[in-house]
Amino acid sequence: MILEDDAVLVLDKPVGVSVMGERHESDLVRMAAEAGEELFPVHRIDKVTSGVILFAKDLAAHGGLTRQFNKRTVEKAYLAVTSPGGLPASGRIDLPLSVGRKNRVRIAAPRESIERDGDAWTVPAAAIFDTVSTYPSQTSFSVREQTDGRALLEAFPHTGRRHQIRVHLAWxxxxxxxxxxxxxxxxxxxxxxSWRLSFDHRGERVTVEAPMPDEFTP
Structure with a gap:
């Protein structure tokens, strides 16, 4: 547990545990309910992702917090380890997303249409698919540490699409x-x-952080 009061709960979620919707014991909302506590997720992180997750403890608090996410006033920072070669010290990925076969998230354009200009990746508007729903998506990053084998990034999703950081970096x-x-x-x-989260709570800006796991050290 990172933070708790009568309205919110912030946890450092372990890897391999779902936030909700899982049919097994690894569903945090279900586990809380079995312990007699009702939790309302304000956002989601993937089962394979560890770190900060914010819950409301009642519906009144939930509404105010989710509006902050919808208005993009919440600041989110992740840590990610990738292959190092060719990455600038910082960059911005502005690539729209869509959903393809088997519900897989992908870039909403042909791979070969992705253009890099210095520290920015984009696709021309004419290359974006017009036969499926597409979602503008932006992620910025900075390289925190780098070795011959891998790079540790700080990643900042400016939109909150499913699998956004994972798909952006892969593509x-x-x-x-x-x-x-x-x-x-x-x-x-x-x-x-999920490393750091900043949000407004009871008239104050609150920043919470989950310590970097040992596996992330280059």
Missing amino acids: IGHPIVGDPLFEKNPAGRTLLH
């Missing part, structure tokens, strides 16, 4: 280490961590 050629979406039979966990 520019730097998939997250251990990500089962892009790596068959990974040997270890997915090295993506």
Whole structure:
């Protein structure tokens, strides 16, 4: 537990545990209900992702918090480990997303249409698919540490699309280490961590942080 009062609960979610909707014991909302507590998720992080997750403890608090996410006034920061070669010290990925076969999230344009200009990745408007629903998506990042084998990034999703950071990094050629979406039979966990979250609560700006797991050290 990172923070708790009578309205909110912030947890450091372990990898391999779902926030809600899981049919097994690894569903945090269900586990809380079995312990006699009702929790309302304000946002989601993937089962393979560890770190900060925010819950409301009543519907009144939930409404105010979800509006902050919808208005994009919440600041989110993740840590991710990827392959290092060719990454600038910082960059911005502005690539729309869509949903393809088997409900897989993908870039809403042909891979070969992705353009890099210095530290920015985009696709021309004419290349964006017009036969499916598409969703503007932006992620910025900075390289925190780098070795010959991998890079530790701070990633900042400016939109909140499903699998956004994972898909953005993979499609520019730097998939997250251990990500089962892009790596068959990974040997270890997915090295993506919900690191820091800032939101408004009771008239104050609150910043919460989940410490970086040991596996992320280059």
